[in-house]
Amino acid sequence: MDRRESVRGQRATLLQYMTMLLLSLMTSAESLAEVTLSVHEEQDAGIFIGNIEQHVFIEVNDGETLTYELLNNSEYVTLDEETGYLYTTKHRIDRENICPIDNLMNECMLELDVIVKPDEYFKMIKVNIIIEDINDNAPYFPEENIVLFIPENSPVFGAPFGTDNTAIDKDFGINANLSYHLENDNGFFSVKKEGSLLLVTVKKQLDRETQDIHEMKLIAMDAGSPPLSGTATLIVHIEDANDNCPTFAPSDSILVKLPENEPPGNVVARVQATDADLGSNAEISYSYSPRVSETSKKLFHLDSSTGIITLLEGINKETPLEHKLTVYANGELCPPATAVVTVVISQIFIGQPVIGISYIASQDNDGIVLKENEPEKTAVAIFEVNNSKNIPYVLYIEGDVPFILKPYDDKYLLMTSKPLDFELEKYYDVFIVANDSTRPGVQHKKFLKVKVTDVNDNPPQFTQDVFEFFIEENNKADASLGKVSATDEDSDENGLVLYHLGPEALQVFCINEETGDLTVRTVLDREKMEMHKIEVFGVDQGNPSLSTSTTVTIHVLDQNDNHPHFITSEFSFFIPENFPLLGEIGIINASDADTGLNGQIIISIVNSSNVFVMDNVRGVLRCSADIDREKEDLYEIWLTAKDSGTPALSSTAKVTIFVLDINDNAPKVLVPKNNLSCLPVPVTAKPGSTLAGIYAVDIDSGMNAVMNYRIIGAENQHTFSLFQIDPSTGNISLQEQIAIDNYGMHCLLIEISDSGLPKPLQSTVWVNLYINKSSGPCELQAEPNLTISGPFIEIQGRCGNQFSEIHCSQLTFIIGLSMMMASTMFCFVGTCMFINARRTNKKNYRTQNCEDSDIPLKLNQNFNTKDWTTIQ
Incomplete structure (x- = not known):
């Protein structure tokens, strides 16, 4: 039943609004009004947006009042029905949420309908609230890494290279106007936006052979106030250009001595050039110079891809004894590099020996195979001279190779003369020569090819001793820190390096084992730790594997994320x-x-x-x-x-x-008004009755405002005995019965002294009392002019007797000292009570606003002097 009643109520309300809308459409065009207001997004609740009444004039009759009703149920805006004021609500207005980024080409508005109802008719007003943007969104890149490929021969300040990996800013207008710049580019590149593209321009000549990858920070910054920024990593791969030509080593002039009975197919020599480029740009082809004779070309074949020269056919007596083979190393768009191979053919005489070989080391199709870690003096092969004529021959090794021949039972043992190194040389061509010691020039030559195989004898080497990376705190999860890189001079699996973090590295860091890219999984906080040091290991895949380590220092840069x-x-x-x-x-x-x-x-x-x-x-x-x-x-x-x-x-x-307070104000006498004030005293006054009162104030506080009253001057000694004053109240009373001798004017000089420390302050006033049977008014024409002498201080008075100030007795000193101690104790106790009260209420003070924390000030009072007649 409740649900049905709710539905019925909603229908009734909807019908009411539709009726009002229909009535508004039936009214004249003059009754339809439109109001445009504006408000900044992300405002707190209760922020004033605008007053509808100020923008629309509505004429009402006397006694009529306007009421306002909002037809739209807006969660962002509330309307005061009596004033027509529009306010924000607790639901913050988020421009980017109300108007998605695809619809932000125009103004973002909330459209509301308001009905203004006088007593007799109503008017509908269309209210458009423009939501003004604030810079509450930082730019961001959809991709964390932006990759570009730029040829190394790109001209400086030439045509830029474009990418559509621009940043996105959800704000509008100037707050979404982005500019771009690079950090850590080392002067090689610049960036700017043009249309929908980012254009990267080369500012300094590139060289792939020096640096093949450039990593830098790309920063997008908006034009808001204050500006906000976002970052991405721009990775530029330098593509190889054919800017290097083949070269031979300076020592590539080869002399080969070849016996005339050398069988066809044997390798004579090998030339090898290098090119620092990559891929097809580093391809080298070998060819003979046009000046090489056709005879030599037919006799010696040059492999165009490997540079190996082999003997094509047998040597006869018509074959020239010396051949100069000029070899070209050819690269695309390059002048050829030149190496010269000189082949000298040795004649064989009858009875010339034949060199036999017995292999000790393992072999394959390319010759003898030796591991690079074989020790010095490792046996390779045994050579034997088959000499039918018993002509003495001597065997030796031609050229500079790491091998030696050692006589061994009428034979020769070929051994290594030093450890081999695969990383320095992978192949050796060993020529064994037999010379007739009795006939110079008569020799026989045997060729042996030795291939050095790799062993895992080189640990990985990091490209830097220490890596330093920088990242701002409050980073995104899985943010990139940088890349570590290591190389291994070994080959194949022995030279394949994988990366691992040390055991003491925090779990928040991780590394790509193949690429060496280091990332952080979580958000860093500089205030907790501003620098992290982790150990990274580079491990090759040899058996057994070798490893090395480097230290990576991660500096966490500060952001302003802490309030003072x-x-x-x-x-x-x-x-x-x-x-x-x-x-x-x-x-x-x-x-x-x-x-x-x-x-x-x-x-x-x-x-x-x-x-x-x-x-x-x-x-x-x-x-x-x-x-x-x-x-x-x-x-x-x-x-x-x-x-x-x-x-x-x-x-x-x-x-x-x-x-x-300090005692810087003397007491101020309010009553009597001045020294001419006179008060009549009836002769019937009884002893002990109060005749007059002195009223004084001291605007200091505490003991500095505690006053004491005393008589310091009088007409005569009898006047002292006739009147007395209360030292704390200042009331003057009669001590003795008035006698006839007492009739007349009595002038008393009263001192009012505060109790301040270290020195009290005083004021004086004349109290003039006139004893007379008549109760008529008392008048004094001039201030008392008494000359006071004797035991008192000297004061000029009019009443005719002499007296002076009473000297302070020892009792007075003791009383004053006691009052000082009491005052000090009072201040100490008051301060302790105040501090205790402050501590007790500290929590309440912290939770209240500034109005709750106010301490009421003591208001200064304005005191006016009065006379006894005014008081009476």
């Missing part, structure tokens, strides 16, 4: 009045966990105080004006600590300064 922090939210200080100018009131402690400009704090006074100033050099609050407790006994100021980051962050603290 006061040591307490409320400071309390006590200073005496008349505090010296620029005196130090107290230390204001504030800190910021950030570093650099982000942690540089400036403390300032918010509520424009002219009395105090903040000294940021020493971190103290100083007094900059005269302090008078009687004018102001308490000050409350607010401080803000603001860092120098972008955007700047701040925090506030409250400072309460209590002004302590």
Whole structure:
């Protein structure tokens, strides 16, 4: 039933609105109005947007009132039905959510319908609220890594290379106007946006052979205030260009001695050139120079791809004894490099020996195979001279190769003369020559090819001793830190390097074992740790494997993500009045966990105080004006600590300064008004009755305002005995019965003294009492002019007797000292009670707003002097 009633209610409301809408359409065109307002996005609740009544004139009759009703159920806007004021709600207006990025080409608006209802008719108003953008979205790149391929022969400041990997900013207008720049590009590149593309321009000549990959940070920054930025890694691969030509080693002039009975198919020599380029740009073909004779070309075949020269056919007596073979190493668009092979054919005489060979080392199709880690003097083969004529022959090795021949039972043992190194030389051509010691020039030659195979004898070597990477804190998860790289001079699996983190590395870091790319899985916080050191191992895949390590230092760069922090939210200080100018009131402690400009704090006074100033050099609050407790006994100021980051962050603290009283004001007599005041005393007054009262105030506080009254001058000694004054109230009373001799004017000089320390302050007043049977008015034409002498101080008076100030007795000193001690104890107890109360209510003070924290000031009172007649 409840659900049905709810549906019926909704239908009734909808019918009502439709009826109002129909009525509004039936009214004249003049009754339809449109209002355009604007509001910034992301405002707090209760922010005033606009007043409908100010934008639309509606004429009403006397006594009529307007009411406003919002037809649309908007979660972002509320309408005051009585005033027509529009306000924001707790649901923040997010422009990017209300108007998706695809629809942000035009203004983003909330469209509302408001009905204004006077007593007799209503009017519908269309309200358009333009949502104005704020810079609340930082640019971001959809891809973390942007890869470009640029040829190494690209001209400097030539045609740029474009990519559509631009950043995205969800803001609008100037807040989405992006500019781009590069960091860590080492001056090689620049970037700018043109249309929908990012254009990368080469600023410095590239060389792939020197550096084949450039990694730099690409930063997109918007034009908002303050500007926001996003980053990506721009990786430029330098493509090889054919800018290197083949070259031979300087020593590539080869002399070969070939016996005339050398069988066809044997290798005579090999030439080898190098090209620093890659791929097809490094392909080398070999050919004979046109100056090589056709006879030599027919006799010696040159393999165009390997540079191996072999004997094609048998040597006869008509074959020339010397052949100069000039070989070209040809590369595309390059002049040929030249090497010269000189082949000298040795004649064979009858009975010339034949060199036989017995292999010790293992063999394959290319010849003898030796591992590079074979020790020195490893046996390779045994050579034997088959000499039918018993002609003495000597065997030796031609050329500089790491082998030696050692006589062994009428034979020769071929051994290594030093350890072999695959990384230095992979092949050796060994020529064994037999010379007839009795006939120079008669020789026989045997060729042996030795192939060196690789063993895992080289650990990986990192390209840098130490790697340093930089990343801003509050990074995205799985953000790239950088890349480590190691090389291994070994071949195949022995030279394949994989990367691993050391056992003490935090689990938040990970590394791609194949590429060496280092990433961080989680968000880093510089305030927790600003530098991480991890050990990275490069391990080859040989058996057994070899490894080496390097240290990677990761610097976490600061962002302004910490507000300045006061040591307490409320400071309390006590200073005496008349505090010296620029005196130090107290230390204001504030800190910021950030570093650099982000942690540089400036403390300032918010509520424009002219009395105090903040000294940021020493971190103290100083007094900059005269302090008078009687004018102001308490000050409350607010401080803000603001860092120098972008955007700047701040925090506030409250400072309460209590002004302590010093005795700088003497008592002020209010009654009597002046020294001419006169009060009649009836003769019927009884002893003990109060005749007059002295009223005085002291605007100091505490013991500085506690007053004592005493008579310090009188007409005669009998006047002292006739009247007395209450030292605490100032009331003057009659001590004795009035006699006839007492009739007339009695002038009393009264001293009012406060109890201040270290020295009390005094004021004096004349009290003139006229004893007379008549109760008529009492008048005094001039101030008393008595000359007082004797035991009192000298005072000029009119009443005609002499007296002076009474000297302080020892009792008076003891009483004064007791009062000083009591005053000190009172101040100490009061201060302790105040501090205890502050500690008890500290939590309540912190949770209340500034109005709750106000301490009421003591209001100064304006005192006016009066006379006894006015009081009576």
